[in-house]
Amino acid sequence: MKKVLTATACAALLATASVGTAAAEDGVFVGHLEDITGATGFVGKLYGPGVADALKYINEHGGIDGTPLDVESVDYAYEVPRAISQYKQWTSRNHMVAMQGWGTGDTEALISFVAKDKIPVWSASYSGHLTDPTGKNPKTQKPAPYNFFYGPSYSDGCRALAQWADEDWKAMGKEGAPKFIHAGDNHPYPNAPKEACAEYAAELGFEVLPPVVVSLKPGDFKAQCLTIKESGANYVYVANLGPSVVSLVKSCKTVGTDVKFMANIWGGDRNTLAAMGDDGEGYVFVAANAFWTDDVPGMKLVKEIAGSDEYRTHHYIRGVCSAYYMKEAMEWAKANGGITGENIRNGMYAKKDWVPNGLEGVCTPSTWTAEDHRGMLTASIYQGHVKGEEISIEKIAETTLPRRDDWLGY
Amino acid sequence: MATLSMRPCGDFRTTYRQDTKIFDTRNSRGAMVIFLAALYALVILPQVVPALADAPIIGWFADGYFLSLGIQFCYYGIAALGLNILVGFTGQISLGHAAFFGVGAFSSAWLNTTFGIPVLLCIPLAGGMAAVVGLIFGAPAARIKGLYLAIATLAAQFIIEDLFIRMEWFTGGSSGSLADTVTLFGFAFDNDQRYFLLTLSFAIIMYVLAANLMRSRDGRAFVAVRDHYLSAEVMGINLTKYRVMSFGIAAFYAGIGGALYGHYLMFVSAEAFTILLSIQFLGMIIIGGLGSVMGAMLGTIFMVMLPEFMAGGVSILQNTEWGNQPFIINGLAFFREMAIGAAIILFLIFEPDGLAHRWKLIKAYWKLYPFSH
Structure with a gap:
């Protein structure tokens, strides 16, 4: 019996010790949600460290003009409820001023929370639903005044791909209307661009086929591939990412579908291509920033942040860009009335076509305004080539879409 | 309180009043x-x-953190109590409790946003809706038991989970639905302190109801069905009625817990109600003590605190030189799952009567101090 009591007492002591880590008084708190172990962990493992390393580097080099950042990175395993309870804990206990977020499900669920609490969020979700801060477009479900992201929205990325596919179709000299199909899970992330992109593809003259549901968890997708094959699709928009995409492409090769796979920004990178092997030849995907091997002035800073010369994917670099846009907005806020959520948001509107200091050539110049949170409408389109062990990624197009009002928030 | 375990030697009851x-x-x-x-x-x-x-x-x-833990004790505790009525008192088995918890959460949000019914009223109504679903999926219990029933409830878990994604009008589909906070005469329970008091009040009511149920005619019928269903039937207890009723009551409790959960998070998403949560509910009542009203709460507290301790332990390790390894820090999520499994196994071996029994022993120890044997 005594043993039990001692054990209980020890446990209680441990509890008080572990939860007694209060936030530093002088810094500002930034929450960082990442997914390492969840359904999107494949790219979460690449992007999360980009943000974390950048924030660490910022702290080691003077913070926000002398104000240190108090950062907590939490792996929420891509589960929306966990993200929300973590968010609530950060706001009530840590007085969070800004957040680096992750998935579409949680970011969209948090829209009204962050708007109420005035906490700007830089998500790694590029859902078009996050781009209308005032609800100007009647199609917008919810105005999202405190949501930002660096990159083209999923919808715009997919539109750019549709445009590329249209040109590609014509360049190949084929007749008739090409067929376009959306392949992704029934999940907020793959669903985000579904309608918007299908609408634009139809506008371009594609025949848009009913979407195919492909699970985010990898599996045997031969059944889906047979559906794609029988439907006669020419261009498949891959809305998932990582292992799921790899199994989709491999399954489709097995059943012999003759299609071009075009992936959203998360669906393509060196690691994904390596996993696909030879089946990944010709795989097309969107990117929003320079690659590790590009010779641009800002890459020096990225390499310093990474702390090694080991190859990092474009996701990592996008994480760095996202953290640095936040940093500069915070610096503006500090100079203009203090680091509060509202001031940080206004800091994002302060400049036009801007790139954070030191990242020239890495991040694509972006503009956010109080009425339009589409930072950029330019999507770079890359194609992977795989020959045995050798992987090369080639830029094949850069598409800039018009800033159409009816595309805002959608 | 009524428990599964036998009464110790010398503990005599001479009147019914004492017994209840x-x-x-x-x-x-x-x-x-x-x-x-x-x-x-x-x-x-x-x-x-x-x-x-x-x-x-x-x-x-x-403190928001401690209060949020307290709120979790309350809403999970209510749901765990429901499962304990089903598993611990009636001797049925359910692997679909999380689904009923989810039905409660979605129902309450749906009733409130669609019909504008005040949230405080939506919570018991959601319990009712969950109970109806529970009665439907509990119907197989009329005919089958044991492992077969476990599989039937497992089916309920997956069917309901799938419906959560598909029934967009009801659940908002894969993007989930928003739930309002609770307001009463213009007083909003919108921070952790207030919400804790609300969930605590609900928990007290539900626990008192359960404790009372167990000393009623129906409660004794549940125990009879559990202990020996043939004898119970011979005594005139309608097995079908009580087995299905137990499912209904369990789902009602799960629905109330789920509704409180939904309005606390203010957002309900299908991802939360997986088979893992069902297993956790089972873990709660096994650790707390099958067939004990108080055990359900003790087990819930244990189960909610376990991951917090794990996170605390990992953060302590992180500060030591040898413990700051990526596999430890990144492995936290896996450690959690493993710890839950380990806790259930260890309790089954070393403390099969659960924490409620241990609590009794602790009380007896102090009562007899310093002359305990």
Whole structure:
């Protein structure tokens, strides 16, 4: 019996010790949600460290003009409820001023929370639903005044791909209307661009086929591939990412579908291509920033942040860009009335076509305004080539879409 | 309180009145009342006098983190109690409790946003809706039991989970639905202190109801069905009625817990109600003590605190030189799952009667101190 009591007492002591880590008084708190172990962990493992390393580097080099950042990175395993309870804990206990977020499900669920609490969020979700801060477009479900992201929205990325596919179709000299199909899970992330992109593809003259549901968890997708094959699709928009995409492409090769796979920004990178092997030849995907091997002035800073010369994917670099846009907005806020959520948001509107200091050539110049949170409408389109062990990624197009009002928030 | 375990030697009851007592002694009842009253007072105090929120011990009762744990104890505790009525008292098995929990959460949000029914009323209504679903999926219990019933409830778990994604009008589909916070006559329970008091009140009501149920005719019928269904039938107990009814009551409790969960998070998403949560509910009642009302709460507290301890332990390890390894830090999520499994196994081996039994032993130890055997 005594043993039990001692054990209980020890446990209680441990509890008080572990939860007694209060936030530093002088810094500002930034929450960082990442997914390492969840359904999107494949790219979460690449992007999360980009943000974390950048924030660490910022702290080691003077913070926000002398104000240190108090950062907590939490792996929420891509589960929306966990993200929300973590968010609530950060706001009530840590007085969070800004957040680096992750998935579409949680970011969209948090829209009204962050708007109420005035906490700007830089998500790694590029859902078009996050781009209308005032609800100007009647199609917008919810105005999202405190949501930002660096990159083209999923919808715009997919539109750019549709445009590329249209040109590609014509360049190949084929007749008739090409067929376009959306392949992704029934999940907020793959669903985000579904309608918007299908609408634009139809506008371009594609025949848009009913979407195919492909699970985010990898599996045997031969059944889906047979559906794609029988439907006669020419261009498949891959809305998932990582292992799921790899199994989709491999399954489709097995059943012999003759299609071009075009992936959203998360669906393509060196690691994904390596996993696909030879089946990944010709795989097309969107990117929003320079690659590790590009010779641009800002890459020096990225390499310093990474702390090694080991190859990092474009996701990592996008994480760095996202953290640095936040940093500069915070610096503006500090100079203009203090680091509060509202001031940080206004800091994002302060400049036009801007790139954070030191990242020239890495991040694509972006503009956010109080009425339009589409930072950029330019999507770079890359194609992977795989020959045995050798992987090369080639830029094949850069598409800039018009800033159409009816595309805002959608 | 009624428990699964046998009464110890020398513990005689000479009247029915004594036999149906919820608290064994007047002191233990008094202690519980004082404890709950103190809990209310300590949480209300920093609300009324904000200066006290930073005071040493009272400050804990204003701390968002501790309160959020308290809120979890309450809503999971209510749902776990429901499962304990089904598993611990009636001897049925359910692997679909999380689905009923989810039905409660979605129903309450749906009733509130679609019909504008006040949230406080939506919560019991959601319990009712969950109970109806529970009765439907509990119907197989009329015919099958044991492992077969476990599989039937497992099917319920997956069917309902799938419907959560597909029934967009009801659940908002894969993007989930928003749930309003609770308001009563213009008073919003919108921060952790207030919401804790609300969930605590719900928990007290539900626990008192369950304790009372167990000393009623129906409650004794449940225990009879569990202990020996043939004898129970011979005595004139309608097995079908009580088995299905037990499912309904369990789902009702799950629905109330789920509704409180939904309005606390203010957002409901299908991802939360997986088979893992069902297993966790089972873990709660096994660890707490099957067939014990108080055990459901003790088990819930254990299960909610376990991951927090794991996170605390990992963060301590992280600060040591040898412990700061990526596999430890990144492995936290896996450690959690493993710890839950390990806890269930260890409890089954070393403490099959659960924490409720251990609590009794602790009480007996102090009562007889220093002459305990």
